[in-house]
Amino acid sequence: MKKTAAASAAPTAAAVFLVQDYRLDFTLDSGQAFRWRRHGEAWEGAVGGRWVRLQAGPQRLEASTAAPVPGWDWLADYLQVEARLGAILDSFPTDDLMRRAIAACRGLRLLRQDPWECLASFLLSSTKQIVQIRQMVELLCRRYGDPLAVPPGTEPMNAFPTAARLAACSEKELRECKLGFRAPYLRETARWVAEHDEAFGHLAELPLAQAREQLVQFPGVGEKIAECVLLFAFGMSAAFPIDVWIARGLGCHYFPGRRVSACRLREFAAGYFGPHAGYAQQYLFHYLRTQS
């Protein structure tokens, strides 16, 4: 996609991504990322250690940063502006539920997130509502994330804390960020990631099954959270997180009147939703959470 940098005397930089079928609001507020905040028509967040403001226009996304940047590939990658959504939607099954989800959520995209931030964030997600996950993440960032440069008059923003920084926290300090029983899990996982920086960085290059096998080794990370990381950070679009919403939705629509085990649901999903099963999953999740 085309992008035009327009940095000048202003202390900020801006770019435009030309896109079709890109619903920024669905994408940033569908429970795949937890730090984006809406300010009127714009969204503010942090990507790749930079403060970013995004705004949707007609067939375009407008982006700005607080300081000049050498290029925009990092943001194009995060936003996945080059993903061919039409082909992805065409690969979905065409049952009634999927048709309704597509009609309601068209333009929803999967982001390509930082693996550590994604793993840590979803590690905190167990038996928490999205609003509460956002709160825990916000507290962690405010206390343990490095401050980012922001434009004058803008709310302060910190980077997501590094694994090393969180590994250095006491369990008590983490509990003070309202993590509850998740505190020791995050601490231990952060410690491993900090000590095996390079190995962690290479997980995304493994085949899906091997990457999954590695992820579930972390304390507090089971099947569901592992699938989230595979899908939202590693770009493995066949990964299929099954949370309570998806389990209910699948059971209700594809196995009416029967009780189906989690194992059976996984089996069904793996065979039914096609090569972009995880993408379909996100459409279902957003649809079920907002429309019913």
Add this chain to the structure above:
DNA sequence: GTCCAGGAGCCAT
């Protein structure tokens, strides 16, 4: 007050 949340770990069947 009660129920439940983008679960995981542990133990008893």
Add this chain to the structure above:
DNA sequence: ATGGCTCATGGA
């Protein structure tokens, strides 16, 4: 393999 229990905390 499967089912129940517990974990901590706050919204609805």
